[in-house]
Amino acid sequence: MNLTACLVLAALVFACGVFGMLRNRHIINILISIELMLNAVMINFIAFAHFRAADPTAGSVFVIFIIALTSAEMAVALAVVIALYRQRHPLDVERMKRLHG
Amino acid sequence: MNITDVLFYADAALILGSAVLAVSLRHVLHAALALMMALFSTAGLFLLLHAEFAALVQVLVYIGGVVIFIVYTILLTAHLGEEVPRSHPAKQLGALAGALLFCALLLAVLWAGRAWEVPAAHAADAALAQAGGVKGIGRRLLSAAPDGFLVPFEIVSLLLLAALVGAISIARKPAGDPGEGPK
Amino acid sequence: MNLSTAILLLPDALLLLAPFVVLFVDLFFNPRHEARPVLRALSWVLLAVGGALAAALCCGEREVVFLHAYRVTPWMLWFKVCFTGAALVAARMAEGCFAVADGHPARLTRPGEFFTLLAFAAGGMSVTVSALDLITLFIGLEMATIPLYVLSGFYRRHLDSAEGAMKFIIMGSLATAFVLFGYSLLYGATGHLQFSAIAAYLAEHPGDPLVRAAALFIFTAGAFKLALAPFHMWAPDVYQGAPLPVAAFLSTASKAAAAGFLVVLFYGPLAPVRPALAPVFAAFAAATMLVGNLGSLRQTNFRRFMAYSSIAQAGYLLLGFLAEREYAVGALLYFLVVYLTANLAVFFVYATVRGEDVAAVNGLSRTNPALAAVLMLAFFSLAGIPPLAGFNGKFWLFAAAAGAGRYWLVLFAVLNSVVALYYYMNVIRAAYIEPPAADARPVKLPRADALLLFVLVALLLVLALWPAFNRAVFAAAL
Amino acid sequence: MADPATSWAIAHSWLTLALPLAAFLVNGLALGRRAPRAAAAVAVLANFAAAVVALLVARDYFAAAHPAPLLAWSFPWLELPHFAGGLMLGIGCWLDPIAVMMLVLITVISTLVHLYAAGYLRGDPGFGRFFALLPFFAFAMTGLVIAPDLVQLYIFWELVGLASYLLIGFWYTKPAAVEASKKAFIITRFADAFFLIGIVLVATALGTVQFAAVNAPAAGAALAASPVVFGGHSCSLLALAAVLLFAGAWGKSAMFPLHVWLPDAMEGPTPVSSIIHSATMVVAGVYLTARLFPLFAAAGSALFLAETLGAFTALFAAVMACVQTDIKRVLAYSTLSQLGFMMFALGVADPAAPAGYTASMFHVFTHAFFKSMLFLCAGILIHAAHTNDLLGMGGLRRKLPVTHAATLIGCLALAGIWPLSGFFSKDAILASAWTAGRPWIFAVGLATSLLTAFYMARFYLLAFHGASRAAGRDAHAHEDLLMALPVALLAVPSAAAGWFAEKYFAQHMLPPGLHTAEHAAHAPWVPWLALGAAVAGILYAAWRYGRGFIPSAPKNPAVRLAWNRFYVDELWQVFAHWLMFTLVAAPAKWFDSVVIDGSLDASAWVMQKLGAAQRAWQNGLVQRYLAAMLVGLLALWLLGGLAK
Amino acid sequence: MIPTTLTPGALLLSLTWGIPTLTIVALALLPAARTRLIRWVSLGSALLNLALVAGLIAAWPAHRPPLGAEVPLAFAARIPWFDQPHITYFVGVDGISLLMMLLAALIAVCGVLVSWRVEARAKEFFIYMQVLLAGVFGCFISFDLFTFFLFNEVTLIPTYLLIGIFGTGRKEYCAMKLNLMLFAGSALVLVGLLGLYYASGLHTFDLYALAKVRFPADFQHWAFPALFLGFGVLGALFPFHTWSPDGHSSAPTAISMFLAGVHMKLGGYGCLRVAMFLLPEGAREWMNVFLVLATINIIYGAFIAVKQTDLKYINAYSSVSHCGLVLFGYAALNFLGVRGAVLQMFSHGLLTALIFAVIGMIYSRTHTRQIGELGGLMTRLPFIGVAFTLAALAGLGLPGLSGFVAELNVFLGAFARTPVLNKVCTVIAILSIVVTAVYLLRTINKVLHGPAQAKDEGLKDADLAERAAIVILLAGVIVMGVWPRAVTALIDGSIEPIVEQLAR
Numbered sequence A: 001m002n003l004t005a006c007l008v009l010a011a012l013v014f015a016c017g018v019f020g021m022l023r024n025r026h027i028i029n030i031l032i033s034i035e036l037m038l039n040a041v042m043i044n045f046i047a048f049a050h051f052r053a054a055d056p057t058a059g060s061v062f063v064i065f066i067i068a069l070t071s072a073e074m075a076v077a078l079a080v081v082i083a084l085y086r087q088r089h090p091l092d093v094e095r096m097k098r099l100h101g
Numbered sequence B: 001m002n003i004t005d006v007l008f009y010a011d012a013a014l015i016l017g018s019a020v021l022a023v024s025l026r027h028v029l030h031a032a033l034a035l036m037m038a039l040f041s042t043a044g045l046f047l048l049l050h051a052e053f054a055a056l057v058q059v060l061v062y063i064g065g066v067v068i069f070i071v072y073t074i075l076l077t078a079h080l081g082e083e084v085p086r087s088h089p090a091k092q093l094g095a096l097a098g099a100l101l102f103c104a105l106l107l108a109v110l111w112a113g114r115a116w117e118v119p120a121a122h123a124a125d126a127a128l129a130q131a132g133g134v135k136g137i138g139r140r141l142l143s144a145a146p147d148g149f150l151v152p153f154e155i156v157s158l159l160l161l162a163a164l165v166g167a168i169s170i171a172r173k174p175a176g177d178p179g180e181g182p183k
Numbered sequence C: 001m002n003l004s005t006a007i008l009l010l011p012d013a014l015l016l017l018a019p020f021v022v023l024f025v026d027l028f029f030n031p032r033h034e035a036r037p038v039l040r041a042l043s044w045v046l047l048a049v050g051g052a053l054a055a056a057l058c059c060g061e062r063e064v065v066f067l068h069a070y071r072v073t074p075w076m077l078w079f080k081v082c083f084t085g086a087a088l089v090a091a092r093m094a095e096g097c098f099a100v101a102d103g104h105p106a107r108l109t110r111p112g113e114f115f116t117l118l119a120f121a122a123g124g125m126s127v128t129v130s131a132l133d134l135i136t137l138f139i140g141l142e143m144a145t146i147p148l149y150v151l152s153g154f155y156r157r158h159l160d161s162a163e164g165a166m167k168f169i170i171m172g173s174l175a176t177a178f179v180l181f182g183y184s185l186l187y188g189a190t191g192h193l194q195f196s197a198i199a200a201y202l203a204e205h206p207g208d209p210l211v212r213a214a215a216l217f218i219f220t221a222g223a224f225k226l227a228l229a230p231f232h233m234w235a236p237d238v239y240q241g242a243p244l245p246v247a248a249f250l251s252t253a254s255k256a257a258a259a260g261f262l263v264v265l266f267y268g269p270l271a272p273v274r275p276a277l278a279p280v281f282a283a284f285a286a287a288t289m290l291v292g293n294l295g296s297l298r299q300t301n302f303r304r305f306m307a308y309s310s311i312a313q314a315g316y317l318l319l320g321f322l323a324e325r326e327y328a329v330g331a332l333l334y335f336l337v338v339y340l341t342a343n344l345a346v347f348f349v350y351a352t353v354r355g356e357d358v359a360a361v362n363g364l365s366r367t368n369p370a371l372a373a374v375l376m377l378a379f380f381s382l383a384g385i386p387p388l389a390g391f392n393g394k395f396w397l398f399a400a401a402a403g404a405g406r407y408w409l410v411l412f413a414v415l416n417s418v419v420a421l422y423y424y425m426n427v428i429r430a431a432y433i434e435p436p437a438a439d440a441r442p443v444k445l446p447r448a449d450a451l452l453l454f455v456l457v458a459l460l461l462v463l464a465l466w467p468a469f470n471r472a473v474f475a476a477a478l
Numbered sequence D: 001m002a003d004p005a006t007s008w009a010i011a012h013s014w015l016t017l018a019l020p021l022a023a024f025l026v027n028g029l030a031l032g033r034r035a036p037r038a039a040a041a042v043a044v045l046a047n048f049a050a051a052v053v054a055l056l057v058a059r060d061y062f063a064a065a066h067p068a069p070l071l072a073w074s075f076p077w078l079e080l081p082h083f084a085g086g087l088m089l090g091i092g093c094w095l096d097p098i099a100v101m102m103l104v105l106i107t108v109i110s111t112l113v114h115l116y117a118a119g120y121l122r123g124d125p126g127f128g129r130f131f132a133l134l135p136f137f138a139f140a141m142t143g144l145v146i147a148p149d150l151v152q153l154y155i156f157w158e159l160v161g162l163a164s165y166l167l168i169g170f171w172y173t174k175p176a177a178v179e180a181s182k183k184a185f186i187i188t189r190f191a192d193a194f195f196l197i198g199i200v201l202v203a204t205a206l207g208t209v210q211f212a213a214v215n216a217p218a219a220g221a222a223l224a225a226s227p228v229v230f231g232g233h234s235c236s237l238l239a240l241a242a243v244l245l246f247a248g249a250w251g252k253s254a255m256f257p258l259h260v261w262l263p264d265a266m267e268g269p270t271p272v273s274s275i276i277h278s279a280t281m282v283v284a285g286v287y288l289t290a291r292l293f294p295l296f297a298a299a300g301s302a303l304f305l306a307e308t309l310g311a312f313t314a315l316f317a318a319v320m321a322c323v324q325t326d327i328k329r330v331l332a333y334s335t336l337s338q339l340g341f342m343m344f345a346l347g348v349a350d351p352a353a354p355a356g357y358t359a360s361m362f363h364v365f366t367h368a369f370f371k372s373m374l375f376l377c378a379g380i381l382i383h384a385a386h387t388n389d390l391l392g393m394g395g396l397r398r399k400l401p402v403t404h405a406a407t408l409i410g411c412l413a414l415a416g417i418w419p420l421s422g423f424f425s426k427d428a429i430l431a432s433a434w435t436a437g438r439p440w441i442f443a444v445g446l447a448t449s450l451l452t453a454f455y456m457a458r459f460y461l462l463a464f465h466g467a468s469r470a471a472g473r474d475a476h477a478h479e480d481l482l483m484a485l486p487v488a489l490l491a492v493p494s495a496a497a498g499w500f501a502e503k504y505f506a507q508h509m510l511p512p513g514l515h516t517a518e519h520a521a522h523a524p525w526v527p528w529l530a531l532g533a534a535v536a537g538i539l540y541a542a543w544r545y546g547r548g549f550i551p552s553a554p555k556n557p558a559v560r561l562a563w564n565r566f567y568v569d570e571l572w573q574v575f576a577h578w579l580m581f582t583l584v585a586a587p588a589k590w591f592d593s594v595v596i597d598g599s600l601d602a603s604a605w606v607m608q609k610l611g612a613a614q615r616a617w618q619n620g621l622v623q624r625y626l627a628a629m630l631v632g633l634l635a636l637w638l639l640g641g642l643a644k
Numbered sequence E: 001m002i003p004t005t006l007t008p009g010a011l012l013l014s015l016t017w018g019i020p021t022l023t024i025v026a027l028a029l030l031p032a033a034r035t036r037l038i039r040w041v042s043l044g045s046a047l048l049n050l051a052l053v054a055g056l057i058a059a060w061p062a063h064r065p066p067l068g069a070e071v072p073l074a075f076a077a078r079i080p081w082f083d084q085p086h087i088t089y090f091v092g093v094d095g096i097s098l099l100m101m102l103l104a105a106l107i108a109v110c111g112v113l114v115s116w117r118v119e120a121r122a123k124e125f126f127i128y129m130q131v132l133l134a135g136v137f138g139c140f141i142s143f144d145l146f147t148f149f150l151f152n153e154v155t156l157i158p159t160y161l162l163i164g165i166f167g168t169g170r171k172e173y174c175a176m177k178l179n180l181m182l183f184a185g186s187a188l189v190l191v192g193l194l195g196l197y198y199a200s201g202l203h204t205f206d207l208y209a210l211a212k213v214r215f216p217a218d219f220q221h222w223a224f225p226a227l228f229l230g231f232g233v234l235g236a237l238f239p240f241h242t243w244s245p246d247g248h249s250s251a252p253t254a255i256s257m258f259l260a261g262v263h264m265k266l267g268g269y270g271c272l273r274v275a276m277f278l279l280p281e282g283a284r285e286w287m288n289v290f291l292v293l294a295t296i297n298i299i300y301g302a303f304i305a306v307k308q309t310d311l312k313y314i315n316a317y318s319s320v321s322h323c324g325l326v327l328f329g330y331a332a333l334n335f336l337g338v339r340g341a342v343l344q345m346f347s348h349g350l351l352t353a354l355i356f357a358v359i360g361m362i363y364s365r366t367h368t369r370q371i372g373e374l375g376g377l378m379t380r381l382p383f384i385g386v387a388f389t390l391a392a393l394a395g396l397g398l399p400g401l402s403g404f405v406a407e408l409n410v411f412l413g414a415f416a417r418t419p420v421l422n423k424v425c426t427v428i429a430i431l432s433i434v435v436t437a438v439y440l441l442r443t444i445n446k447v448l449h450g451p452a453q454a455k456d457e458g459l460k461d462a463d464l465a466e467r468a469a470i471v472i473l474l475a476g477v478i479v480m481g482v483w484p485r486a487v488t489a490l491i492d493g494s495i496e497p498i499v500e501q502l503a504r
Helices: A003-023 A027-051 A056-086 B003-024 B028-048 B052-078 B089-112 B125-131 B134-141 B150-171 C003-028 C035-059 C074-099 C111-130 C134-152 C159-190 C195-204 C209-226 C234-241 C244-266 C275-296 C302-322 C325-353 C369-383 C389-403 C407-432 C447-465 C467-477 D014-034 D036-061 D097-120 D127-145 D150-168 D175-206 D217-225 D237-252 D258-267 D270-279 D281-291 D293-299 D301-323 D327-348 D355-385 D401-415 D421-435 D439-464 D481-508 D525-545 D557-563 D565-617 D622-642 E008-029 E035-063 E095-114 E122-141 E145-154 E156-166 E171-199 E207-211 E217-234 E243-250 E253-278 E280-307 E311-331 E335-366 E382-395 E402-416 E420-448 E464-482 E484-502
Strands: C064-066 C070-072 D070-080 D087-095 D227-230 D233-236 E074-082 E087-093
Touching: A003 A027, A003 B003, A003 B089, A003 C159, A003 D622, A027 A056, A027 B003, A027 B028, A027 B052, A027 C159, A056 B052, A056 B125, A056 B134, A056 B150, A056 C134, A056 C159, B003 B028, B028 B052, B052 B134, B089 C209, B089 D622, B150 C003, B150 C111, B150 C134, C003 C035, C003 C064, C003 C070, C003 C074, C003 C111, C035 C074, C035 C111, C070 C074, C070 C111, C074 C111, C074 C244, C074 C325, C074 C447, C074 C467, C111 C134, C111 C244, C134 C159, C134 C209, C134 C244, C159 C195, C159 C209, C159 C234, C159 D622, C209 C244, C209 C275, C209 C302, C209 D622, C234 C244, C234 C302, C244 C302, C244 C325, C275 C302, C275 C407, C275 D565, C275 D622, C302 C325, C302 C389, C302 C407, C325 C369, C325 C389, C325 C447, C325 C467, C369 C389, C369 C407, C369 C447, C369 E156, C389 C407, C389 C447, C389 E145, C389 E171, C407 E156, C407 E171, C447 C467, C467 E074, D014 D036, D014 D097, D014 D127, D036 D097, D036 D127, D070 E402, D070 E484, D087 D097, D087 D150, D097 D127, D097 D270, D097 D281, D097 D355, D097 D481, D127 D150, D127 D270, D127 D281, D150 D175, D150 D237, D150 D258, D150 D270, D150 D281, D150 E402, D175 D217, D175 D237, D175 D258, D175 E402, D175 E420, D217 D237, D217 D293, D227 D237, D233 D237, D237 D281, D237 D293, D237 D301, D258 D270, D258 D327, D258 D565, D270 D281, D270 D327, D270 D355, D281 D293, D281 D327, D281 D355, D293 D301, D301 D327, D301 D439, D301 D557, D301 D565, D327 D355, D327 D421, D327 D439, D355 D401, D355 D421, D355 D481, D401 D421, D401 D439, D401 D481, D401 D525, D421 D439, D421 D481, D421 D525, D439 D525, D557 D565, D565 E280, E008 E035, E008 E074, E008 E087, E008 E122, E035 E074, E035 E095, E035 E122, E087 E095, E087 E122, E087 E145, E095 E122, E095 E253, E095 E335, E095 E464, E095 E484, E122 E145, E122 E156, E122 E253, E145 E156, E145 E171, E145 E207, E145 E253, E156 E171, E156 E243, E156 E253, E171 E217, E171 E243, E171 E253, E207 E253, E217 E253, E217 E280, E243 E253, E243 E311, E253 E280, E253 E311, E253 E335, E253 E484, E280 E311, E280 E420, E280 E484, E311 E335, E311 E402, E311 E420, E335 E382, E335 E402, E335 E464, E335 E484, E382 E402, E382 E420, E382 E464, E402 E420, E402 E464, E464 E484
Parallel strands: none
Antiparallel strands: C064 C070, D070 D087, D227 D233, E074 E087
C-alpha cells in the first residue's frame, strides 16, 4: 500500500465514472457515475492525508464536506428527476433535447 | 507484502470491480447497488488509511443517505414503464475510448507531477494516527483557531438548507398550486 | 476587531441573513404566498447590504480576517457589490413574472422559495470571494451554484425548465468532480487547505508540477461557471429553460462569482503558477469569444442569444488574467461592473416587454422610446462602443492582453467584437427600424423599475466618464 | 512717350484683368438675371476700358527701342515652402512683346465681340448669363497671356477652358451643344493633364516655374543633364518635359488628332466661336509654344512635333474645309488649318534664325482680326438666313452690304491676297519654312494656301452669290447696327494690319533673349508663288461655284472621306468609349462589386455558416456537452500542463 | 508646461463637443412633436459651434506656441483622467485640427439647414446628428490617443441609426456594412494604440510624450501598417473602401454630407497624427505599399464612378478617388505632400458635402437619383444647377476652386520624392483628373442639361435654408481656391513639426 497505488486507484475509479457518464443514457445512471467520480476524489484526499500531508486531518474534513455537498447536490438532482418524471418525460438523456442550437 | 497490503489490494479490486459494475450494469437499481458496494469498500479503504471518521460518515451519510435516496428515486420513477434503451454501440465504444484516453492522460499528468514521491513535511506518526479520528476532526471542525473549520462548517449548513428548500420546491407536487406554465 | 474593520463584515452578514429574512417573512407574514412582501423584504435587505457595502468601501479598513477563515478586502467588496446589485435587479425583474396572469409562459409561482434561493446564491458568491481556505472556497462556490440549479428549473410545468436544470446539474457535477480532483492534488502537493499555507509552500517550491496539474483542474470550475468554451455548452440551454430573471442572474452574478473564484485563486495562493497558465488563458479566451459570437448569430430566442453573448463576454473577461495582479483585478472588476450593468439592463427591458424572442422588441422605439433607448445604450455598451462604459471595460482588458505582449490575441478579440457588434446592432435594428407588432402598445413601467433602469443606464455613462470608479477599483485591487 | 518703368498704364495693367472679372461678378451675381441689358452695358464698358488700358500699355511698352520683358506687378498666391528651397507662386503680369500683342488683341476683339453679341443674342433667355460668361473668358484669357510663370499660365489655361466649356454649352438645352462642350473640355483636359505633368516635372527639376528662369539656357542644360532612365531606355529629361509641356498646346490649339473638339465647338453662339474658337483661345497653344520657345528649341523634340503636327493639321483641316457646308464649320476647319500654319512656323524657327517665330506671331495677330470678323459675318448670315447651312443661303450680297464687303475682305485676307493682312503673315510663314530649309513643309504650306483660297472663295460665293436658296427664310434679313459696327471696325485691321505691322513684328517679336533679328536672305519668289497659289484656288472656286453650281451630296469616295472628316471623330468615340468604359471602368466595377464586396459578403456568409455549424453542434444532447468538457480538460492539460 | 487643470482655453475647446452634448440633452427633453423648435435649437447649436471655432481660429495666431515648442498646441491642457491604464484628457489645437474643426462646424450648420424638411422622427434625427458632431469635434481636439480613439468610436452609434432609420435604398445592409468595416478598422487601430502604450515603456497615450520615443524598428514594422490601415479603412483606403459608397449613398442627405465630408477625414487625420507622426521609420518602410494602394484608390474610384448611374454612388466613388489623394499626399512623406493632403481633406470635405447637399435637393424634388431619369434640371432649378456645376468643377480640380490648390500641393510633393515609383504613381494620379472630368461632366450634363422635362414642371428651386447651406459651402470652396494662403497660413506651422518628425 502506497500513495501511488491509491492515486492510480482513484484515477481508475474516476475514469470509470467518466465512462459511465458518457455511456449510459439513464439520468440516474449518469448521477451514479458522478458519485463514483466524487468517490475517487475522496480516495485521493484520504490517501494524500495519510501519506503526505502536513495537515492530515484536513483531508478527512474535506471528505466530510464533500459528502455533505454531494448529498445536497443529489437532493436537488433527484428533485429535478422527479420533476421530469412528473411531466412524463423519459429519464433518457438522448431524448432530452428540446433545448438545442 | 504485509497484511495491510493484502487488504488494500483486495479492497482496491473490490472498489474497482464494483465501480465497473456500477457504470456498466444496465439496470439502474443494480447499478445503484453496485455504487453502494463501491462506496462501502471505499469506506473500508478509509479505515485502512486511518480515516475512521470519514469512513463512518461515508457509511452513515453517503450510503445511508444519498445512495438510499437514489434507490428511492429509482423505485419512485420505475413504474414509468419503459426501460431506457441501450446506447448505440458506437457511442459505447466512444465512451470507452474517451474514458481510457482520459485515464491515460490523467495518469500521465500525475506521473509528470509525481512530486509526492519526495515526501514533504509529513505529519508525525502520532499525529497521523489520530488525524482521522472523531476527536481530532471534531475539534478542528468546531474550532475558531487558525487551523479550524468553523466558518465552512457553518456555511455548509446554509448550503444544506438551501438545497433542502430547493429540492422541496422542485419536487413538491405542483397539483395544489395554481397553474404555472401551459404544459 | 474594531468598528472600521467590523464594518467590512457587515455586508456579508446581512447577505447571509437575507434568505432567512425572506423565509421568515414568507412563512409568518405572507400567508397567501404573494410576491410583493417577500420581494420587498429581500429588496430592503439587499439595499441594506448595498448600504453596508458602500459604508465598508468608504470608511472600512483595507482588510479584515474573521476567524482565520474569512477575509474581506476592498476588491472583494466590489465583487459583492456585483452580486448584490445583480440579485437586486434580478429580484425586481422577477416581480413582473409573479404578477403576470395565470397561464402566461413567463408566470412564476412560489415567491418565497424563489427569493430565498436567490439570496442564498448571492450569499454563496459572497462567501466564494472571501474564502481563505479551500473548503470555504469550495462550499461557497457550491452554494453559489446549487440554488441556481433549482432556480433554473423553477418552472415545474415547463419541460424546458426541467431539462435545462438537469443539464446544468449533470454538467455542473462533472465540473465539481474536476475541481475537487484539483483540490485533492493541491492538498496533496502542499499538505494544507489554508491559502496562507499553500502560498507558503509554493513560495518554497514554485515549479511544483503537481500544483500546476491541480491548477488546471481547478480552472475548470471557473471555466464552467464562466461558460468558457468548451465548458460553455450548458449555458444556452439552461438560459433558455430558466425563468428570465434567473437567466439574467446566471449571466451576471454567476459570472462575476466565477471570475472572483479565479481571482481568489490565481491572484492568491496559486499566483506563482499563473504565468505558466498564460497560454491556457489566451487559448480559452480566443475559443470562447469565437464560439460565443458565432453562436449568437441568428439566434431568435432572446435568452439563448444572451447566453451566447455572455459566453463571448466571458472570453473577453479571461483576457484580464493575462496581466499582473495590480492591473488585472482592477480591470476585471471594472469590466464586470459595467458588463453586469448593461446585461441587467438588457434583461430588464426584455422582462418588461415579456419577450421570449429577440424580435419582441420590434418597433420598441415607437411604442416605448425610453425603453428602446435603454436597450440601445445597453447593447452598445456590451458591444464596447464609447462613450459607454463597456468600451472602457473592454479596453482595460485588451490592454491587459497587450501588456502581456499578446497583440494577436487583442486583434482577434477586437475583430470578434466586430461580429458582436453585428448581432447587437441587429437587436437595435429591431427596436429602432423594424415596425412594431400590430398589437404592440406602450408598457407601463412601475416607477421603481423606471428608476432602476435609469440608474443602470446612467451608470453606463457615469462609470465610463467619471474616473473615481476606475480609481476605486484599481486602488481596491492593490 | 512714357517710360515703361513709370508708365501709369503698365502699373495699372491689372485693370485689364480686374475689369472683366468685375463685370463677370457683377453680372453673374446681380445683374445677369434681373437686368440683362444693363449687364450687357456693364460688360461692354468693362471690356472697352480694359482695351483702352491695354492699348496704353502697348503704347508705353513699345516706347522703348528694345522693349525688355518686365514684371509689371505680382501678388503672392500660394507659397510652397520646403519645395526646392521655397517657391512662391503668385498672380502677376509679365509683359514682353508677344504678351502685350496678345493683350491688345484680346481686349480689343473682346470689346467688339461683346458689342456684337449684344445684338446677336438680343432676346435670348440666356442674354444676361452670356454677358457674365464672356467677360469671364476675357478675364481668363488676359490672365493667361500675362502669366509670368507656368502655374499661373496653367491656372488661367484651365479657366479659359472652363469659359469655353460654358460658352459652347451656352444653349444647354440643346443636346448637341452639351455634347460638344463636354467633348471640348475632356479632350483639352486630357492634353492638360500631360501639361500639368510637364509643369510638375519642370518645377521639381528646376525648382522654379518662372518663364524667365525656365527659358534660360541654364535651365535647359540642367534638364538635359539629367536623363530619365526607364526600363533600360533613357531619354533626356529636357526632351520629355518639352513634349509634356507641348501637350498642353497640342490640345488647346487642336492639333491632329486632338482637333476633333474644335469643329463641334461651333455649337456655341457665334460670338463665342468668333473670339474663343478662332481669335484667341485656340491660339493659346501657339502662344504657349512661343512662350516656351527657348526651352523647346533647346529640347528639339517639341519643336519637331510642332512642325510636323502643324503642317499635317494645316493640310488635313484645309481638305476637310473644302467640302463642309455648315458655315461655321468651314470657318472652324479653316481655323484649324491656320493654327497648323502658326504651329509649324514656330516649329521651323530656331533661336538663331527666328523668322518662323516672328511670322507665327504675325499670323496670330492678323488671323485674329479677319477670322473673328469672318465669324461675326457668319453670325449675321445665320441670323439672316436662319440656317447654318451654306446650301441654304445664297444671294445675300444685296441684303447685307456691310457684311458682304467685310466677308470679301476677310476671305481674301485669309486666302492671302495682297495687300490684305493675311498675305503678309502667310507669306512670312512660307518664307520662313523655305529659308529654314524645310522644303516639304513649305510644299505643304503652299498646297494649303491653295486649298484655303479655294474654300474661302467657295464660302463667299455660296453665301452671297447666286440665287437665294433660303426659301423665303431670309425675307427679313437685315444688318443690326450693333452687329454691323463691330464687323465694320474689324474690317479695318483685317485689311490693313499686315501692311503696317510687318516691320513692327520683324523688329520686336523675337524670342526672349534675342534683341535683333538676323534676317536670312528672303527668297523673293516666295510671295509670288503664294499669291499664285491663292489666285489659282480662287479661280477654281469661281469656276466651280460662280455659275450657280450647287454641290450635292458627295459621291466621290475621297470627297466622302473628307466629308465625313476622315472618321476621326468616330475613331475617337470608339476608342475613348471602349478604352474607358469597356476596358477599364466595367472591369473595375465588376471587381468592386464582385471581388471586393463579394469577399466581404463571403466572409459574412462564412461567419453565418460557422455560426450555423456551431449551433448544429450544440444539439441538445448532454453527453456531447460532457464530452466537450472532457475535451476542454484535455486541452487544458496540453496547453498548460504537458507543454511546459 | 501644459496645465493640468481645466483652463479657460481648454474649456472653450471642450465646448466644441460640449455644445453638441448639451444640445442632445436639451433635445431629449423637448417633446418630439415640436419639430420647429427642435430644428431651431439644432441650428442654434451648430451656429454657436461655428462661432466658437471661428473664434478659436481668430485667436490662434496670438496663442500659437513658438516654433520648436515641445507641444505645438494652443489652449492645451492635460487633465488626468484615468489612472489605470494611464489616460489623460489632453486637449489642444493646432492649425490642422482647427482647419478640420472649421470644416466640421461649417458642414454641421449646412447639415442642419438641408435637413430643415425632416419631419418624421425629427427629434431622433437631430439628436443622433449631435452625437456625431460631438464625436468628431472631440476627436479633433484630443491629443491623448485614448480619448482620440474614444471620440472616434462615439461616431459609430449615431451613424448606424441615422442611416438605418432615415436612409434610403438598402439602408440596413449599408449601415451595417459601414459600421462593421469601420469597427474592424478600429480593431487594428486599437491594437496599434495598445502597442504604442506598452512598447514606448512610458505607459501613456499622450501623443507628444510618445512622439519623443524612438520605437524599435521591429515594433514599427508591424504597428505602422496596423495603425495606418486601421485609420485607412475610415479614409476609404483600397481595398477597404466599399463601405463608403454604400454607406454614404444610403444615408440621408445631411448625414452623407457629414460622413463623407468630415467623418471620413478622421481616417486621414488619424493616419497623419498617429501612424505617421509616431512611427516615422515604419512610415518610410511601408510607404511604397500605401503609395500604390492610394494610387489605385485614385484611379480606381474615378473609373468606377464613370460606370455608376446613381448620383450618390457617383459622388461616393468620387470621394473614394479624392480621399485616395489624401493618402497619396501622405505617401510623399514631405512637407508639400502632407500639406496637400490636409488641404485636400478640407477641400474634399466642403466639396463632397456640397455635392451631397445638391444631390439631396434634387432627390427630394424629383424622387430619383438615376441620371438616366433626370435631365434638363438647369432650366427648372437654376440655383441648384449652378451650385452643382461649381461643385463638379471644383471636384475636377479647376484652378480658382479649392480642389486645385490641394492637388497641386499633393502632386508637387509626391513627384518631388525621389523613387521612380513615386514619379510613376504621380503621373498616374495626375492622369486621373481626366477620368474625373469625364464622370463629373457626364453627370452634370445628363442631370442639368438637355431639354427640360415635362415631369419636372413646377419644381421649386432651393429655398432659403438650402440656399444658405449651398452658399456657405461654396464660399469655402472659392475662398480656398482663390486665396489659399488663408488656409495654408493656418496649417503650415503645424505641419512643420510633423514633417520634422517624419524625417527622424
